[in-house]
Amino acid sequence: MNAPVTGRTDPGHRADAARSAASVQVADTGNVQASGHAIANSGIIHELTVIRHEYPAAGPPAGPDPSRHQGGGRLGRPIGAWDPHDLEVHPAPDPAGHPGTGRGDLPTYVTRRHDRTLARLVTAAADGESGFAVLVGGPSTGKTRACWEAVQPLAARGWHLWHPSDHTQPRTTLEELERVGPRTVVWLNEAQHSLGAAGAVGGRIAQAVHALLTDPRRGPVLVLGTLWPEYVAACTVLPRPGMPDPYSRLRELLTGRTVAVPSAFDAAALKELRDRAAAGDGRLAHAATHAVGGRVTQILAGAPELVRRYEQAPPGARAVLDAAVDARRLGAGLHLRADFLRVAAFDYLGDDDAADLGEAWFDEALRHLTAPVFGGLAPFRRVRRRPEEPPAGDAAFRLADYLEYHGSRLRARACPPESFWNAVAGLVDPAEVARVADSARRRLRFGVADRLYGVALDGGYEGARLFRAQLRELAGDSTGADRLAGADLDRGDLRTLHLVAGMRRASGDWSGAERLYRAAVDHGDVSALRPLAVLRRSAGDEEETARLYWQAVQGGEHDANVLLDASPPPHWRRWAPREALSPLDEADDHQSILQGVTPHWIETKDRADPEVAERLCRIAADHGTPSALLELARLRRGAGDTERARRLCQEAADHGCGPAYKLLAELAEENGDHDDAARITARFAADQRGVTLRWYVESAAKRGDWTRAERLARVELRHGSTLGLRLLARLREPHAPAEAERLAREAAGLGDAQALRTLAVARDAGNPDGAAQLAREAADRGDPYALRTLAKARDARDPDGAAQLAREAADRGDTSAFGLLALAREAAGDPVRAERLALEAVDCGDDVVPRVLARTRARAAAQEPRPGRPPSLLERVLRAGLGPDGSLPPG
Template structure:
């Protein structure tokens, strides 16, 4: 069920289960870790409904990819099993979007959701539904209809507008509560998907206050008072900051909070163009819940042009063991010309078994003109299945006039399954007037699967008006 916050996704899913699967058992894991535990224990028996309410909490963040992969595997086993989830459109886009080259944060979640045909729950009711006798006959629904705009009655029923008003009114009578809530809103909208540590909110809040407000604060009570305000329930239904249930037992996790979904949506509208103060970024660096949150916040800062802040957050994530942050830092140092620093970081990734870092480090050495140093790395990358560095290195050697070295590397790439480099070196030999050498390499490329590259080269010659050259390359395609 896909829809915005408080649109009725959960209620719709509940009614569907109640109507169609009333005698089935239902399991409701609230975190990726709990889902993994269920799957590892093979606890999803036939005729079970696996309820993934707010599925972004399971498919995005720590342990999410492992959980998505495990669930995908379970769906390939005998059933019947129904997996029923609710998801915001924004998270559905994030989790199913085509990845950027070299950066694929959600491959297993995307593979899982690619098989899903979402049922969209509209954010508002139509005019016909609002005038239904069933609505007029229910006092709560009738009141919600009369006080809602645009047919968004479920949001009104969930006390969303009152919660927003509670937040905005805080500027006058609880500025510290307003600062804490705003810090939580900024953290969520900028990528901190894990529950929020109180230490982060406390350290971030001062930057949202004036000097006079900070001076007037009681050092011993201001934060407790701010939390108390943020935890007041609008209409007794929902609070800006909600406690987080202990996943391993009863009660709430101490000093951990989750921002109201409704306020999260509101923040993306009213604060979409706002950049948080320095205190927020320092607090995030020192108190973020995990490396995934640090990396997401770093990317958000980077996209907004605050590269120093981004580098600081990436460094903290790398220090905490985040491989994505380590790779990002290595790439940044290489782009900045700090080849020694980049090489040290890439080597740490390689030592940890990251074969993609082999290709990245090979490119760093290539850009520095160290072809001899790049070659063994490119060969190791090819052995791991990535022939790109060998092809690139062959091209660069040919560009530098070392056609014999280029041919040797191109043959290695062909032996690993990529004959395109042989075609490129053949083209280089032709341009140098060595037609016999070009023919020898072209035949070898055709024999090892490079016919497509030869076809593209022949067509390029035709477009350039070189009929003789096109004819020469086409004869190797047979």
């Protein structure tokens, strides 16, 4: 969708970029940043009073090839033939509680900021340019309706829309996706079922979507999806070293293609809502009257009535609802069978409530939960089986989306009781059982997880073997772990072996790790040579280390850490084919090499030998990673060598590294040359690499020129970005808090809730109550990380207050704060709080205990050893796990 960012500045390239459709990248805060070529031609250069760069005239883009759209057997149906409710657009009942008047009946649509983003995508698609966007927001925020409204202009152009026949079956989706042809909208509502599917199939779907978008014979197409913020957060977090990375393909696909949908209407949308309500739309009038904090779409979807039914449910029905919520948030499928719910719900009842229930309590609970509450909505919806599906022995139900969302927050800090885990063992789909086993493992219910992985394995889900081996190794059952790793090795799957070997290496069992790595090498696994070499180097065997590294290079292992951190030259010469070998120069797979050229690696090399570091960073730049030179320039600047920093930065810019211009401008500004700084920034804009005025905003603010700083922030605002206002609010806080709040609220009103979060952190030291209130408001406006960020900032000054903010964050859906605070408390030498926070993190599914424990052990090892020291609570928990009910291990 986006034009590629390159370092070329030739007129033809810039003309192509200038005439391409202005693509957008929407951050998780919801504000839109126009791409570089749009900003460069927008008047910013004039605002900065710097030199202009003229572009050569460019003709109109070539139109799409009509012949590509011919042919029969098209997948999907014409857009106009779809009922929006069949595409999961929520029905909106009228104020009297009756459903809509008929097929496709929807309230009048109110446009918002994200609709403009979608409109640009649709226009580009109509002109022949394929596009892809995923709308990110909570349930009942209008994501699916926005997609439906966006594609209406394509209906008149003969476009089809394809919706997977059963999006809960990702393999079927993958097979059908391969048949999508030109002028088709691919409808991936609730994309976690397809793009985020467990195992390899999710990655294959993401790869298939990428292939569809980039194949000119199949375009133009428009791929639209929706996701909850939790799913986006889960797939964009990089896994820890040695752990599987199931979302790498999806992470690449989503980069720059997410569109935030706020949970609340901003001021402009509320005004349009009132105008349309006054024109006679009764449903909008009802929503305008009853919505709190701009949450209009939730009122239209009947969400408040669903929540009321949840909170006021009788004990039996509430137990079933809580079991259903836990099942969905811990990995069970969309369709929950009655027999599962019956068994799972029992331990959610208190003793007195259980004693008062009659024999038919479960049937009564289902009747209560399937009864409509408002306009035909109900907490549970009975699932209608498709005609081609085989008959099943029990009814199945789907939990209402909004209740799943609401209940997941309500129960974010709760771990299910034993009856829930027992019910999971009876699920039919082994992959589903394995997903829930993963959740049990992350919550340190090791006995439960081991049993469920065994059920999944017996059902034919081979992927369960990986984590079952991990549990065996944690429990000290090396024989069992070896047996599981060997079974995968015989199947050609080396992941389990690497996981177990890595655990042994981390625990100090180097001989056990080496034995496994050598078994992998014997099976032709080149990637095992590198960790094996590290073990031999730790043992002082430089000769063997060099041989293993060179064997890895010959086998195609071209990671930079292998090629550049290997043994000293004398050992290389023994194994290399010629005297003056540079492994990096010999490597063919430069992309693989450059993945290892990290800032930490550059800093390490620069400390060891600055001249060698500079040479290697130039090699990296020549092969497509000019950021290596920029990172080195930053290091030289920090060391006070500004002239060399400027030279390296100019080299990075010449290689196409856009951010290098910012550093060049800063160096010029520090030297007092304001005009040169302005010229550099203008060149950055003109070369199509994107530009931001935030550095100029900050520079003006530091000089005390607040009027100019705000004017520049508003220049950026006119071109779609609120980041300048956000920065200015933070800078104004120490001097004029009221002005800072005005600016932050203006940005938040335009969809940038993160502006309130940033101001809250800046305000916390002087006004903690006011800061907490701003963070809560940011969270309510759709910023999921506001309270977590404030908790982390507050921790050093008020750890108990930080922990309370972490609990508030968890209640709003962000459970990561406990783990962050536990690590911070351990680093601060506060083991008691670290232990308590780590255990709270466990029940939220954050397996931070091993990381806290590893740091504690490292700290203890640096101190005087204490023979016979009894194991700590976390050591006992990590060894034995928690009971199904969360009980601590004995001792």
